[in-house]
Amino acid sequence: MSETYVLKAEARERVGKGSARAIRRNGNIPAVIYGDNKPPLSITLPLNEVTKRIHAGGFMTTVAEIELDGKKHRVLPKAYDLDPVKDIVMHVDFLRVSAKTEVTVNIPVHFLNEETCPGLKKGGTLNVVRHEVEVHCPADAIPDYFELDLADAELGDALKISRIELPKGVVPTITDRDFTIATISAPGGGAKEEAEEVVETEEEAVTAEE
Numbered sequence: 001m002s003e004t005y006v007l008k009a010e011a012r013e014r015v016g017k018g019s020a021r022a023i024r025r026n027g028n029i030p031a032v033i034y035g036d037n038k039p040p041l042s043i044t045l046p047l048n049e050v051t052k053r054i055h056a057g058g059f060m061t062t063v064a065e066i067e068l069d070g071k072k073h074r075v076l077p078k079a080y081d082l083d084p085v086k087d088i089v090m091h092v093d094f095l096r097v098s099a100k101t102e103v104t105v106n107i108p109v110h111f112l113n114e115e116t117c118p119g120l121k122k123g124g125t126l127n128v129v130r131h132e133v134e135v136h137c138p139a140d141a142i143p144d145y146f147e148l149d150l151a152d153a154e155l156g157d158a159l160k161i162s163r164i165e166l167p168k169g170v171v172p173t174i175t176d177r178d179f180t181i182a183t184i185s186a187p188g189g190g191a192k193e194e195a196e197e198v199v200e201t202e203e204e205a206v207t208a209e210e
Helices: 017-025 047-056 193-210
Strands: 006-008 029-036 038-046 063-070 071-082 087-097 102-112 125-128 132-138 148-149 158-160 180-187
Touching: 006 038, 017 029, 017 087, 017 102, 029 047, 038 047, 047 087, 047 148, 102 125, 102 180
Parallel strands: 006 063, 029 087, 102 148
Antiparallel strands: 029 038, 063 071, 071 087, 102 132, 125 180, 158 180
16 A cells, blocks of 8 residues: 655635636646535645656555645545646545545556466467456555466466455455456467457446446
8 A cells, every 4th residue: 555645735715617727827726525424625736746646656546635724634536637638637536534434446457477477488468358456445455556476377367356365355346256357368369359358258247237
């Protein structure tokens, strides 16, 4: 889990497009804190600080403390908007969290030992079906990433979620099957078709759940 960081905020008395434009002209961005059965708080944050945190990675899975009028609010970023042309952060939504808060987040998957993977050394291809896994977990114990070890993966293997050791309290949102994270396809073509077939099977299962 990444370390908590602090963002200093100012209260935002006015809302609306005109107010938001004025805030951005001053080098800040509008944001809101909501949840925990409390009234939403409209705030402004320094654009540079928020942009730096987003580019550092893990922004959506790291609990932050927002300091407002001498009080700190523990929050988790839930969404942010980017300018479609300039790619500048325009707005951020934060969810209040506590030690008891359960959240749903997407955790990236890191693949280990690709250089020694037997299937890849034989000319196979790693086809990633899921770059991230959606899970339920405590807000104070969000993993930075999951690790999937390829040290013994052979040609034709379908690498399932069960190969990943999940921390205590972390549960995938898909609970009815041992779903695929990646496959090791045989050389000589067919890799793309195989990956697409796995994705289609996964999507059909999700559709059936809905």
